[in-house]
Amino acid sequence: MVPVVEFKNVSRVYGDPASSESMVKALDRVSFEVVKGEFVAITGPSGSGKSTLLHLIGLMDRQSAGEIFVDGINTKNLSDNKLAKLRNEKIGLVFQQFNLLRATPAIVNVELPLVYRGISASGRHEIAKNELIKVGLGDRLQNRPSQLSGGQQQRVAIARALVTNPSLLLADEPTGNLDSKTGEEIIKLFEDLHEGGVTIILVSHDPNIARRAKRQVVIKDGRIANGHS
Numbered sequence: 045m046v047p048v049v050e051f052k053n054v055s056r057v058y059g060d061p062a063s064s065e066s067m068v069k070a071l072d073r074v075s076f077e078v079v080k081g082e083f084v085a086i087t088g089p090s091g092s093g094k095s096t097l098l099h100l101i102g103l104m105d106r107q108s109a110g111e112i113f114v115d116g117i118n119t120k121n122l123s124d125n126k127l128a129k130l131r132n133e134k135i136g137l138v139f140q141q142f143n144l145l146r147a148t149p150a151i152v153n154v155e156l157p158l159v160y161r162g163i164s165a166s167g168r169h170e171i172a173k174n175e176l177i178k179v180g181l182g183d184r185l186q187n188r189p190s191q192l193s194g195g196q197q198q199r200v201a202i203a204r205a206l207v208t209n210p211s212l213l214l215a216d217e218p219t220g221n222l223d224s225k226t227g228e229e230i231i232k233l234f235e236d237l238h239e240g241g242v243t244i245i246l247v248s249h250d251p252n253i254a255r256r257a258k259r260q261v262v263i264k265d266g267r268i269a270n271g272h273s
Contacts, residue, residue: 046116047077048212048243049101054110056096070096072266073110078212078245083238085257086247093266095216098247102214103131115211132160136205136213140220142197144189144204150176151185154204161208175203179233195226202233206242213237215246219253231256 054074059067071093078084088094099105100112103119112119114134119127131137144153154172163171176185179199189197198218205213215234219227231253238244238258246257254260262269 045079047079047113048082048115049245050077050113051075051100052111052113054100054107054112056093056100056105057108070266071100071107074266074268075110076261076268078243080211080243081238081241083234083244083258084246084261085254085259086245086261086263087249087251087254088263088269090249092263094247094249094263096266097263098214098216101212101245102135102137103127129160132157132208134211136208136210138198138201138205138213138215138218140217142189142194142201142221144197144200146189149186149188150181150192150200150203153189153200154207157204157208172203172207175207176200178206179203193226194222195229198222198226198230199233202230202237206237211243213242213244215244217248218246219248219250227253 051074054071055069056071057067057069074097086094086097096105100107103114107120114130117130119130122130151169151172154175155168158168158171173182173185176182179202181196181199181203184192184196189200192200218234219230222230234244234246235256244257246253248254
């Protein structure tokens with residue numbers, strides 16, 4: 045089986061290459077893979093390299109060395125446009141801050157990733173409506189984010205991430221801005237999505253959240269401390 049995500053000796057270095065003193069190695073020769081149907085949590089202390097790893101998995105940054113494969117596609121030499129296209133096709137992103145358009149109804153927020161697919165307006169509307177129903181917001185299609193609770197906004201963000209039927213759902217601290225009760229509801233939704241066959245990578249500093257995943261990958265000082273596969 046081709047992994048959904050595979051890292052081979054991936055490093056990410058920040059700073060001026062001409063000045064070794066200013067160089068910071070955020071990731072150091074990281075290798076791991078996630079296969080279809082897994083629910084993996086990436087965790088570790090602040091400054092461990094979690095955010096860097098997240099941005100590389102989500103094709104929002106480029107590695108300094110090594111190779112990253114998404115659904116078997118080597119991303120190393122892809123242009124920025126091809127990376128963006130691959131991200132739109134293969135990866136659904138959920139962020140701590142929701143990243144919704146504040147003046148735009150929920151259903152239009154969910155439709156946005158489909159605009160790049162050339163799908164008709166009526167087709168986009170129907171697909172987005174179905175995704176919002178799946179996350180329990182079938183009665184909130186026309187509500188703007190300001191009219192929704194934090195948990196409801198995150199459900200809209202999850203529906204938006206799933207609307208393209210991606211190979212991977214990538215979530216960055218998805219409960220970080222929510223109270224404990226609402227956070228529990230969102231984690232339960234991720235568990236239900238996983239049971240339904242969605243491949244999930246969840247990044248969290250909270251060990252209690254990370255333990256809800258089926259496998260944990262612990263990052264420390266830019267390297268994998270355990271969870272190597």
